[in-house]
Amino acid sequence: MDVSVADAPALSGTVGTDVVVVGSGIAGLSVAYELASHGRSVVVLDRGGIGSGMTARTTAHLATALDDGYDALVRVRGHDCARHYYQSVATAIDRAEAIQRIEHIDCDFQRVDGYWVLAPETPASELDQELDCCRKLIIPIENCVEPTPFHAKGQMRSLRFPRQARVHPTKYLAGLASALERRGAKLYADTCVESIHEHHGDTVVTTASGHEVHAADVVVATNSPVNVQVAIHTKQAPYRTYALAAKIAAGALEDALYWDTLDPYHYVRLQPFSADEDIVIIGGEDHKSGEANDGAQRLDALERWARERLPDLREVTHRWSGQVLEPIDFTGFIGRSPDEEHVFIVSGDSGQGITNGLVAGLLVTDLITIGASPWEEVYAPARKIHKNIGELINENITPLKNFAEYLAASEIASVERLRPGEGRLVRSGLKKIAACRDRNGHLHLHSASCTHLGCVVHWNSLEQCWDCPCHGSQFAPDGTALNGPAVSPLGEADKPANLEAAE
Ligand SMILES: Cc1cc2nc3c(=O)[nH]c(=O)nc-3n(C[C@H](O)[C@H](O)[C@H](O)COP(=O)(O)OP(=O)(O)OC[C@H]3O[C@@H](n4cnc5c(N)ncnc54)[C@H](O)[C@@H]3O)c2cc1C
Ligand code: FES
CATH class of the missing domain: 3.30.9.10 (D-Amino Acid Oxidase, subunit A, domain 2)
Known part of the structure; x- marks a missing residue:
């Protein structure tokens, strides 16, 4: 889905700002909007088009109902958590209603x-x-x-x-993008963030083209956080x-x-x-x-x-x-990134990511501007997961199961047999190769090892991409990372000579 809700150039130099927001979906633009409304200078960076992520694919129910049920939430996290959760989502939907009215956003709210x-x-x-x-x-x-x-x-x-x-999600995002530009915020598309470092009170965001954005605070709203290797992805x-x-x-x-x-x-x-x-x-x-x-x-x-x-x-x-x-424990992860002072994340959207993103707009802005939020504990990214959640065990089995795949046989005898739109795993010695032929007939061979933590990726013929079952990274046929937590492309691979010979 090639979507862009607003025209924006790629970042072409090093800039400074109060806050840099990485990701321009509902979470990123909501946080950027609230901060800009508080008078902060804001830079938004996105590796694709503005608003081209999961928000362009949503069905956009804005709900105070919890998809796992309040009964489950109370049993695992208690009444206070459930009460605060409800307050947060009800307030966030009210806020979206107010924003579309104040900013005259024609978005079918x-x-x-x-x-x-x-x-x-x-x-x-x-x-x-x-x-x-x-x-x-x-x-x-x-x-x-x-x-x-x-x-x-x-x-x-x-x-x-x-x-x-x-709400119509892309119309709403387009309205937020215009409102941001009116407030002096700068939006950059086609700008992939590779690293984020805190250094003596300055936070530096470095892009794939080597440009830097220096900011007091960074908000990582990339759906799946690209700055955290493990802490969030196991939850x-x-x-x-x-x-x-x-x-x-x-x-x-x-x-x-x-x-x-x-x-x-x-x-x-x-x-x-x-x-x-x-x-x-x-x-x-x-x-x-x-x-x-x-x-x-x-x-x-x-x-x-x-x-x-x-x-x-x-x-x-x-x-x-x-x-x-x-x-795993029913609420998203919104707030200070584990072990960081000035880096904030938004993730764990579940089927309620639009409402989650609206909550992030309010919660992260409170944390940056006044240092606290009444909903901090509900969404705390560093929280420990209660041990009584059986699902945790099931979810964490995926990486173990996945690593066993390195030993499995090839799915196809020869990559030459791949038809347009088809992708298969091929074994080459101890390595697994992700082989696919795109719809134009070009053959692509890459390492099947996900560049996040090395799980074996799987072909998705509907979306024509490689999906990583472990933590959700996605890669285009040419190996480009499309969705975090991976940032780097799949590694190149040579044509597996032994399999050709076997034909
Ligand atoms: C079919 C479907 C139906 C859904 N229905 C609902 C629903 O009814 N209600 C609901 O609340 N939720 C729903 N959801 C969930 C919801 O749509 C998502 O959770 C939400 O849109 C996520 O928003 P986001 O801003 O976190 O992420 P995104 O919209 O994905 O935005 C993240 C952005 O970060 C960018 N990015 C990623 N990595 C980098 C990087 N390294 N550098 C720079 N930029 C980067 C991406 O390009 C992307 O634009 C649904 C989801 C789907 C797929
Ligand atoms: S190993 Fe974590 S997303 Fe692939």
Whole structure:
């Protein structure tokens, strides 16, 4: 997806500023906007186009409902954490509503209800527990017994979360980018940050072209932090999620957010399109990144699921996928980067990364301008994960399983057999080679070793990229790093002569 919400040059020299924000998605631009509004000089750097990351792929539900459930959050992190979490997301959505009004951003922002719909596979007690928990936390919620289109036949139970919202994400980002420029902030695209160092009160950001930005504070809003090697990446796991957009007659579906209780869950919302037609955006079919290469089939399954429930759905106009990072203990990582004084990070978005990014705008700005935030502990990046979370064990098995792959046999006998759009792993002695032929027919051979911590990457035929199952790095067919935590491209590899000979 080649997107840019605003024109911006590449950085071409060394500059100084109060704050440098790395990453121009919802998190980066929200933080940049709040800091610029506090009178700070701000430089934003992005390795691609402005707003070209996961925010351009989102379905943009703005929710106070927590996708793992408040009941789970309370059990693991306690009532205070859950209360502060709710305050943070409710305040952040209010703030987005205010910003689009103040800045006159035409971004289809709309307050809507959110329905958490009971699926037949889930016991009703799950809704009872969430209802009870939210009521104790004084979170607005209502028990509903009216069926929605997303209920199975004969079922009608759901929980309604009032005052959720939807927004057009790239229109909102474009508005933020314009507002930033009006406040004197400088935005640079095609500027990949390679390193960030604190040195005697000065923080230096160095780009791949060797330019530097000197700043008092740095905010790393690269979705997956590129400045932290391990500390955060063992506390979150990358999942690929799928979405499609299809037309429907205007008014045929209530303008609301819908999620079901399945795991992985389906998520649906409406996007107004024209006087006659709306667009329904449907998401789901998630799996751990790099552990499946059947994106087209998953999108077909998503479409079938939607058509069974909305028989009047018209043609599908778009199909795509993206990645979310699931924090093991249910809240993102926003705040001071572990062991750093003036470097801040935003990550752990899960399916709520838009709201998470809006929270970051407020939280990081408070930390930089007044040194504290009421929500600091909820999102503290350095927090320890409670040992009673069984999932932690499962998530950390991925790197172990992955390293065993170095010993596995080749997936294809000869790289010459690769068809356009196809990618396979090839063994060459003790090394694994990531071999793919792009859609133009060019053969690319790279080391299959992820440049973050060395896990074996896996081909993703839907998105035509290599996905790393360990911590979510992604690489283009030509080896370029597309998504962190890796920054460097995949290493070059020679054509495996032994395999050619075997043909
Ligand atoms: C299909 C899908 C549906 C989703 N639905 C929802 C939803 O309904 N609600 C919700 O809240 N969330 C949802 N999410 C999650 C949400 O979209 C993301 O979590 C969110 O957009 C992440 O924003 P971000 O600013 O952290 O990252 P991004 O938007 O990815 O921005 C990070 C930026 O950093 C840049 N960057 C990376 N590395 C470097 C570097 N080394 N140097 C310079 N720049 C760099 C990238 O180019 C990128 O532009 C969904 C995600 C997907 C994929
Ligand atoms: S993302 Fe960490 S090893 Fe690949």
